[in-house]
Amino acid sequence: MSHLLLVEDDAGVAELLALAMRSLGHTVTVAPDGYAGLDALDKETVDVVLLDVMMPGIDGFETARRMRARSQVPIVMLTARSDPVDIVAGLECGADDYVTKPAEPRVLDARVKAILRRATPAPEDVVVHRIGDLVLDPGARKLSRGASEVPLTPTEFDVLAELADHRGQALSRHQLLQRVWGYGYAGDSRLVDAVIQRLRTKVEPAPARPTHIQTVRGVGYRLERP
Incomplete structure (x- = not known):
């Protein structure tokens, strides 16, 4: 079971998405803004961060930069816009992937599982x-x-x-x-x-x-x- 940190300022969206991801077998911690997300990352063991872009205070881009400065945890950006500028900005901040909102839970689940598979250690008989x-x-x-x-x-x-x-x-x-x-x-x-x-x-x-x-x-x- 993976532990997801969902950083989303819209309480209704966060509640629905967290409920859906829990039903798919994940543990979910919800943070209402970037500062709370950074605090949660410092205090908890997180497998993947689901990070909204448009938030008050510090936005998702700055939050991703600060998260990446302290951790190599995988980050999936949740963007309401498919604007290439937003997407590239998120990736340049250190995100591993992005999903356009509204996020379909099963699509997001597939992305999370793909990231977690990549983090699985390889067999020992490999070439250095x-x-x-x-x-x-x-x-x-x-x-x-x-x-x-x-x-x-x-x-x-x-x-x-x-x-x-x-x-x-x-x-x-x-x-x-x-x-x-x-x-x-x-x-x-x-x-x-x-x-x-x-x-x-x-x-x-x-x-x-x-x-x-x-x-x-x-x-x-x-x-x-x-």
Whole structure:
């Protein structure tokens, strides 16, 4: 059973969505605004955050930034608008996925379960990858530089691991969506682009001039061979 933190300022929407997610087997903590959500994240063990965008006080974007600064917990943004600017802004703040409101509980349940599957440790007999001065260990689900761990969200880890497993090969955005997010729909390539951008800030010595994760024009991305 997963523990969800639902950050939603509309009490009616929060009550209905929490009830629906509980009926699907989740434990749900409801926070009425971003500040309460941050407080709950500090005090409770949370598996996935469901975060509304439009809220009083600090909005969902700023709340996501602050959550990401203190935790690698997966974040699903709930946006009332399908405006590409809002979607990209949420992803750039550290969200792993987004769902347009009104959120259909079974769709949201599928997204949450997909994220939780990505966070499940891999079998121990897996190949450890070296990326420059970094070591990617799929068995432990850790990226390390020397004795220090480089924090990655489950989604960031799996995108990097997928590229590492196919090192030297260009993977399309569609391939990464299917292999990492695993949806039964076409998906949104902006999810991939946002995660790659975040990975470069953690993996590349100079993110603006990447040497490890390369863009293959018209195709997608490739992790360069050693």
